[in-house]
Each structure stands twice: as C-alpha cells, then as structure tokens.
Amino acid sequence: MSKYYQGSFLEVLYVLVISAKSGQLGNRLLLSANFIAFACENNFTVLNPAFEEYADFFSSTDKDFLCCYPSTPFSIAGNRLLRKYYYNINRYLAESGRFNTINIKRNQPFSWSNSSITKELKSRSINFFQGWVFRDGWFVDDISNLQKHGKKIRAYFQPLKKYQLNVAKLISNIRSQTDVLIGVHVRHGDYQQHQNGRYFYLVEDYLKVMESTQTLFPNKKVTFLICSNQEQKEDYFQHLSYVYGNNHIIEDMYSLAECDYIIGPPSSYTMWASFYGERPLYMIRDVNKTLKIEDFVHFSQWKGVFYYNEDWSKSVWEWTH
Template sequence: MLVISAKSGQLGNRLLLFANFIAFAIENNVTVINPAFDEYADFFISTSQDFLCCYPPTPFSITGNQLLRKYYYNINRYLAESRRFNTINIKRNEPFNWSNSNITKDIKLGSINFFQGWMFRDGWFVDDISNLKKHQEKIRAYFQPLNKYQLNVAKLISNIRSRTDIIIGVHIRHGDYQQHQNGKYFYLIEEYLKVMESAQTLFPNQKVTFLICSNQKQNEDCLQHLSYINGNNHIIEDMYSLAECDYIIGPPSSYSMWASFYGERPLYMIRDVNKTLEIEDFVHFYQWQGVFHYNEDWSKSVWEWKH
C-alpha cells in the first residue's frame, strides 16, 4: 500500500500527483490512499464518497467530512514521521518520476509505504506521461466532479458555443503568482490581452470567444473590444470549464495543465507576452517535454518546458 502523507501545492499539483500514483498503482497492482487530498476530496464523485481517498476504490466506502478528513490526514502525517512504517522522502534536488527513480526499490510490497516530499510538481512527471496516457480513461473517471459542478460547466459552455465558433480558455493567474518565483509569471491584464489578440488572429474567418477564469477579479475595461465571458469563479468549475474549451492559454501552472490533460485540449503556456502566436504553440498534454534547472535556492529552480 502506498500512502501520500504530505501535501504538495494546491489543487492542480495535488491532482497531477494523485493521477501519477494511480497510474503507478494500476501498473503494479498496488493500492494507493491519499489523506493529503482532504481539502479537495468533496469536489469529486469518487473521493467525496470515500474519506480514505483510495484507489482502486474499496467496495465499502465511508463518506467523510472536513473534520474527519483533517484528523485522518494528521494521523497519517504522525505515522509517517514516527518511522514505525516504511517512509520514503522525495528530495527537492531533482525531478521525481517513477520511470527513472531508484525510489521504487525502497517500496516494501505487502507493507505500508508512506510518501513525503514535493512530487510531480509542474511537470516533473514528463518521463511518466506514457502511463498517464495508457490509463487516462480510468484516471478521468475517478476525477469526475460532482454532478452539480458538471451541470454548471455544461450550461456555461453550451451558452458560449451557441454564439461562437472557437472557445479559447484563458487562465489569468494573479493573487499568489505575484510572489511565486518572484513574480516571474505574474502578467498584467494588459499583457494577457496581447496574447489573446495574437491568438484571435489565428482564426481570421471564425468568431472567437474567450472564457476568462481567474483567481482575482479583473478590470475588464481593456477587454471590451473582444468577445469574452467570465467563468463561474469556482475553483472546480473554472478548471473543468477550461477543459471544455477548444484551446487553453495560461502561465506555467498545474491548474491549466490538468485542464489540458482532462479535456484533451491543447495548451499554450505564456513565457513571452510579446510573442506572435502560431497554432503549433498550442501543445497537447502528451507532447510536453522539459528540462529542469536546479538552483540551491529552491524558489529559483525552474522547469523549462520544451515542445
């Protein structure tokens, strides 16, 4: 049994981490439970009905609540740090993936194995993409949002599609990105506008509507010359609405990466706001490649995407 006993990042990172563990569990016929998914478990059909957050799902599950989930996570953290069981720490000095890591040799079959550390962050899993692709249907099925969220997403997307040809989802990441890596990927609304205008020129004979999803309210005065609609301003509905767009634009972020994976939609990660876009700049999840640049100051370590 594999137990994810430490939290890494927010929703997008946690989903990608969990998905990678599920793919590994399927390949190796083992069970994974994820107490560290507690804040997000109630958003999804499978995990909302199982406070263990277990894969494969158990025949008899117990519905959790926030208090129970928090208690369950704390117990697992205590057990992992107590060293009473096999605890595997993933260090931050290099990307971790199953395919080229010696960590798998430390797993004790038939025992409980706790995993701690920052794993699969923002694309550290590129060498494991083949397994994600192989088991994509099972992973997507496991991470279906609750029906109420699915209905809200379907209503929003249907409304947009009824009056446009192309939907481009735009993830405007403000808030925490002002500090993240010293604001390296914090772009002003005017800079997002440049990218959006460039993207619009790729479809000269079609009507393009932008679906804007952001973690902060935007000044929309500069967007008035574009056709756009705001998302529902809900962490799950916005993510899964992006997954229903024809194309996705956003800064380097696991949030939009999950949307790209789940919806099988091409994604353009903004690294140069002045770049003139080409259609080939939108890349499907399984086409991503990258190089990790390590820095002793962890906040300055960079994952450089290539495609």
C-alpha cells in the same frame, strides 16, 4: 506490469500513502494522477489523505474519506473534520518511524522508471510518501503512463454532478454563439510572489496574447472564457468577445478543460485542464510573441528542461515541445 516487479507484486500487497501536501489543487491532482497510473501498472493500492481540502469536490473521493484507489466496494463518506483527522494521523504515522517513509527530494525531475525510490518500497507494509515528487513538470518521463491510464484517472476525478451541470450550462451557452472557444487563465493573486513574480502578467500582457491568438482564426468568431483567481474589471476585454467563468475553483478548471484551446502562465491548474480535457495548451512565457497554432501543445507532446538551483524553491522546470 512494470519490468521492475514482474511476478512478485501480484503475490503481495503494496499500499502507497500520499502523506504530505504539495501545492494547491492542480499540483495535488497531477500528483494523485501519477500515483494512480503507477498503481494501475503494478496492482498497487493508493491512499491519499493529503487530498483533504479538495476531496469533497469529486464523485469518487466525496464518497470515500480514505481517498482510496482503486475505489473499494464499501466506503464511508467524508466530512471536513474526519478528513482533517485522517490527514493528521497519517502525518503522525509517516514521521513516527514505525512504517516505511520515503522522502522525495526536489533536486531533480522524478520518474518511477528511473528512480531508485521504487526499490525502497516494502511489501505487506504501508509506504508513506513525502515530497513534491510530481509538482508541475517533474514527471515528464512518466507522461506515457498518464496517457495509458488516462481514462481511469479522468473517471476517478470527475467533479460532483452539480459542478458538471454548471460547467455544461456555461459552455453550452457560449458555444451557441461562437465558432472557437479559447480558455484564458489569468493567474494573479499568489503569482505576484511566486518565483519572484516571474509569471505574473498584467492584464495588458494577457490582452496581447489573446489578440495574437485571435488572428489564428480568420473569418471565425472567437470567444474567450476568462477564469481568474482575482476579480477582473468588466471593461478590460470589451473589444473582444469574452465571458467570465463561474468563479469557482472546480468549475473554472473544468470549464477550461472544455475549451478548444487553453492559454495561461505555467501552472499546474491549466496543465490539469489540458490533461483532463485533452485540449492543447499554450503556456505564456513571452507576452510579445506572435503565436502560431503549433504553439498550442497537447499534454502528451510536452517535453521540458530542468534548471537546478541550490535553493530548491528557485529550481525551475520549463515545458517545451
């Protein structure tokens, strides 16, 4: 039980609704995970209509169009039309002024334990949340709660069985022929514009990092699992042992989570893979860096520095360790 709510929250009902979309898959998974961890600490209920486009990929949310945590004994499976309607009506209610709507401003890192936001929660009421509250590194002070409730969160966000089987087949085939498996997230496409291309790296840049990583495992066969949001040419990586992922947004993410190590630019996509698979991640910031094994960091070890900019889109959170 959180020190802020001792006694009182066991006697009343609090419903937290994630009523606005923030980013893509990785961001929404991390946001959901933080709400679930907070709900576990305080006996709250979370509804997540903002998970609309991704709900059909996961075993818990596929069966429940409300995307409710904790899962209810009786639920109704969703479909695209129903989920879209569910999201839109929640957006309307959040902006109607009839309920308690909490807007999270992106002007500083957010923490449940240090934020006055928790004092705005109303009991016996629906509390709508809007804002990029847990985007990328904004939840650094709450990592301990994610670790504490990680087992429940991972169980809730298990992919559907068909995706699990495809991932298992891919990983099993690779592991039968290698000693060390390293996942590489080649983030192209949208990253050419994201933060003015700050983390958009050419294939040649990824190759430098991969070659540096390979030297960390002398006398072992290293294979790279390459996942990308843009098709890559077959001949880019021929001097290395490599396999391309299944080119599916869920299967690639959860395949990265099964690797021994993960490499990629700063991205919530690989952050989730690192958290879910409990695998160490190296976030590329300097493509010319000579890597050490200590540069691969487990989710629970991350810290960070926040750089504020008056233009919130240019505010930057940099993970360190």
